[in-house]
Amino acid sequence: MEQGELVDPFSSARGRPASGSIRRPATDWEEQYRRAVIIGDTVATAFVVGAIGNFFGARDAANWHEKWGILAFGTELLVLGALAVSRSWAPAVLGQGAEEFRRLGRSLFTAAVVLALGGIALTSRNIKLWIFVAIPAIALTTMTERYLLRLWLHKQRKEGRCLRPVLAAGSLATVRDLITRTRKLPHLGWRVEAVCTPDGLWLDGDRLDGVPIAGRLTDVANHVRRDGYRVVALTPDPHWSPDRLQRLAWNLEGSDVEMIVAPVLMEVAGPRLRVDAVLGIPLLRVSMPIFTGGRRAIKEVVDRMGAAVLLMLFAPLMALVALLVLVDSRGGVFYRQRRVGKDGHEFTIVKFRTMVTGADRARAELADLNEGAGPLFKLRRDPRVTRVGAMLRRYSIDELPQLFNVLTGSMSLVGPRPPLPEESAAYGPDIRRRLLVKPGLTGLWQISGRSDLPWEEAVRLDLRYVEDWSLALDTVILWKTLRAVLQGQGAY
Structure with missing residues (x-):
């Protein structure tokens, strides 16, 4: 598939799906990439702890199995366990943005703290080596490994591969803006393959900026389930009331689709946003920007x-x-x-x-x-x-x-x-x-x-x-x- 080429699952007649056009969620490459990251983290961690254990353990060969071997094996298990618990391998954070490296850093910091506490409890004299040498070395190697994998993934996306098929639904202006942004930034991994508009208007031969129009906003759930989109992106439109968003989320339950709602109040992202349940109402909590501390x-x-x-x-x-x-x-x-x-x-x-x-x-x-x-x-x-x-x-x-x-x-x-x-x-x-x-x-x-x-x-x-x-x-x-x-x- 050439870069920028769009998959058209719809025939030209009133936006109905063409025969045989039903697609499945494009999860094969995502799972393969996730598996590559897990293997890369495991190999990088094993290489570091193995090198440190062999180099320093050789000086105390008599106690290798009961001291250095246990510490090396325990450190690797601890690091990999921290990565799993902090969801550092979640597909949603792999391949883009700072969140992937933020979770990686948080996991390694947690592993270092647990190592320190374990060293105090066991009165181990060698624990400092694993905290101040092994963990930083693991951080350097895993971050480098992930960055190289990310470069490969971004290259694939610029060539039109490893992209998530997206159904965008919202007003004409906001959907058009989303299409423009995804084409300008293909490394983010989205490709809008169909859109739903408030009244299902057909523009430019049943297309909006070259993307097929599937139907109305009320038809989103049907199109997602039938055509297997990986992401449904809901852009601002008066149609999206809290009740309708809730019902759409219910209708999408059981599918592999990721539902993403664009905020309409302010352009804030990252660590300042948090969703809390207050009095049984889900509220988007926006913390103040931090300029001191x-x-x-x-x-x-x-x-x-x-x-x-x-x-x-x-x-x-x-x-x-x-x-x-x-x-x-x-x-x-x-x-x-x-x-x-x-x-x-x-x-x-x-x-x-x-x-x-x-x-x-x-x-x-x-x-x-x-x-x-x-x-x-x-x-x-x-x-x-x-x-x-x-x-x-x-x-x-x-x-x-x-x-x-x-x-x-x-x-x-x-x-x-x-x-x-x-x-x-x-x-x-x-x-x-x-x-x-x-x-x-x-x-x-x-x-x-x-x-x-x-x-x-x-x-x-x-x-x-x-x-x-x-x-x-x-x-x-x-x-x-x-x-x-x-x-x-x-x-x-």
Whole structure:
């Protein structure tokens, strides 16, 4: 099947199913992928505990079976048991998002705590090795293994395979938006193969943006059961009252379909959402975004330590770049510019100079050629950029000196893009929420297209980061930044 090709289970006559078109839930690849993750976790864990046990146990061979062997075997069972209990192998979290790695980290932390308690109870002198060496090593190997499997899965999805068939049901506008998003982001694993609309209107030859229209919203349960969709996505529409949603859920009981309801109140996701039963009523509890506390303190420590380590690692490269900048054109090595940081406080950002001297004064002459989105000024072929500067921008090397900003506390490793004062002055109350946290050296905007992003999408990503921030999200962004930088997409 070619990428973007849609399976049409309906004939052209009034949306009735074509003969022989009944499909079954596409669960084969999901089960195979889940099995691959389980095997990968098991092998990675066994490799780590085996290597540690053999290396250190060889020094005490007489007690191998009664000491090192038991600890190694017990550690592996404990880790795998923690992964199973925390549902780290649930198909819904595998292959996308930060939740998979969040559950993996929580499982390994639980295993470390249990190991520590067991060591205290058994007065074992060797337990520290398994807590402070084995568990971190297992975390590194399993996260790497899962990331490689995820890369393979995303490649398959971009080629039109390993996708979940989706029936979308809602208003025309919201269903169309869902179709657009799934086509733009195939790595998420959804393919809308049919839709139900409020009145079953036939558009563009019984299709909505190329997707067959199955019927009315009242027909959703019948179509799902008959045609075996893996996901039914309910987008906002006045039709979806609590009573109708409840009845639809009852009608889908016993099937393998996953029912997903898009929230209509606010765009909040991640750890801030929780469903609680209060007075017998299911309520969606939305916690306030956290801008202080223990997790933020951890982020501060990670930022400072990470910046210090990266500056030491990149010191030779930065020295070479400084020399190239000096040789390529007249002017200093660094470019300093005022930016707006947390709570609206201005600071000076430091970058390698990528333009000719006096580039700021020449900007007014190029205003009519602006290709940037919103208040941003960008040119794909900016005549002010030097030869070395073009290379530095393509791979974001010019931003390495911003590590000094991170080290001194005016920036973070991950956060919203730091705006110019004139950009910030034009912000409305909603966009100013970007300033509730420190700006970042990288962020969701960096891994999602950078300068190619529309202004509205860049703002939405920044606000999403502010609202849904977590340490796991920061980890995923940092990991994906390397690939985005190497590809050079949207950098100019």
